[in-house]
Amino acid sequence: xxxxxxxxxxxxxxxxxxxxxxxxGLSFEELTxxxxxxxxxxxxxxxxxxxxxxxxxxxxxxGEVVVWDSLAILEFLADKVGRDRxxxxxxxxxxxxxxxxxxxHSSYLALxxxxxxxxxxxxxxxxxxxxxGDIVRILGLWAEARARFGKGxxxxxxxxxxxxxxxxxxxxxxxxxxxxxxxxxxxxMQALWEHDWVQQWVEAATAEQWTISQFxxxxxxxxxx
Numbered sequence: 544x545x546x547x548x549x550x551x552x553x554x555x556x557x558x559x560x561x562x563x564x565x566x567x568g569l570s571f572e573e574l575t576x577x578x579x580x581x582x583x584x585x586x587x588x589x590x591x592x593x594x595x596x597x598x599x600x601x602x603x604x605x606g607e608v609v610v611w612d613s614l615a616i617l618e619f620l621a622d623k624v625g626r627d628r629x630x631x632x633x634x635x636x637x638x639x640x641x642x643x644x645x646x647x648h649s650s651y652l653a654l655x656x657x658x659x660x661x662x663x664x665x666x667x668x669x670x671x672x673x674x675x676g677d678i679v680r681i682l683g684l685w686a687e688a689r690a691r692f693g694k695g696x697x698x699x700x701x702x703x704x705x706x707x708x709x710x711x712x713x714x715x716x717x718x719x720x721x722x723x724x725x726x727x728x729x730x731x732m733q734a735l736w737e738h739d740w741v742q743q744w745v746e747a748a749t750a751e752q753w754t755i756s757q758f759x760x761x762x763x764x765x766x767x768x
Contacts, residue, residue, distance in 0.1 A: 544571040546616075549578040549600040551748035555660040555712030558744055559613035560601030562708040565740045566629060567620040576600070577753045614648050617705055629705040636692040640699070640706045643684050647709045651677040658716045661759065662748040668720050678722060681713060685728055697734035707735055 546564050548557035564571045578600060603610045603619065610619045621629045631637045653673035670678075688699040688706065695701030699710065714732045717724060724732065735741060 544569060545574060545604040546571050547574045547576065547600055547602040547604075549576060550751060550753050551575065551744055552662050552751050552753070553660055554578065554600060555715070556613045557601045558660075558712055558715075559708055560603065560616045561744065562711060562740055563613065563617040563620055563629075563705075564603070566703070566705075566708065567624050568628070569620070569624065571603075575747075613709075614644065617708065621705075629708075631692060631700045631704060633692075636700055639688060639692070640704060643688065643699075643706050644709045646684070647713070651681070651713075653677050654681075654713075654716065658720045658722075660712050660715055661719050662715055662745055663751075664719050664759070666720065670720075670722075678717075681710070682724060682728055685710075685731060686725075689727055689731065697731065699731065703738065707738075711735060711741060 544564070546560060548554060548561055551557065561573070599611050601611065601613055601616060603616045605619075608619075610616050617629060631640050653671055654677040657671055657674040658668060685699060692700045696703075698704065699706045714735050716722070717732060718736065736745075
């Protein structure tokens with residue numbers, strides 16, 4: 544398999560796809576591209592090179608199979624290796640985890656725009672009321688997951704799962720912008736941030752030389768990443 548991802552410092556969707564590949568336990572080749580660079584723009588125009596993904600990242604190639612979108616990649620991998628590797632086993636926990644992942648996948652636009660992922664930065668921003676609402680909602684979901692299903696470990700559903708994969712970029716955002724969170728959330732964020740795979744990603748993001756001005760404070764107009 545080959546996974547094509549964008550800038551590790553900025554691309555939250557790429558982080559999710561990469562963590563899903565790591566969680567699968569399958570071997571994969573990683574190709575990182577600068578989504579703001581001329582090379583990436585040229586590669587997207589090559590006939591068939593990244594189709595039918597329309598040049599979006601992440602993209603997973605598995606032989607003749609092409610999967611794009613981080614949630615689709617996770618589900619494709621779950622089909623290959625078994626769903627229990629990604630999702631909690633009890634029906635009630637699995638239902639909540641699926642709902643949380645789906646909500647993360649489709650929601651929190653204000654937070655994405657106000658606080659784009661930027662792993663290297665440690666800055667303060669003025670939070671909009673809509674962003675504050677997103678943060679309150681996320682913390683509420685984390686609290687419920689931890690209270691109901693988190694007894695078996697430090698992650699949202701105890702052991703590392705699809706929910707942690709999808710909320711990992713939120714943890715990054717909260718750290719970047721110094722978002723104040725209650726103690727239970729601090730403990731969860733520390734556990735996730737110290738996970739070996741997350742630390743591998745953070746180290747690579749820190750070493751990147753690319754900068755995308757629109758995702759830097761003062762230039763963020765919309766966080767597609």
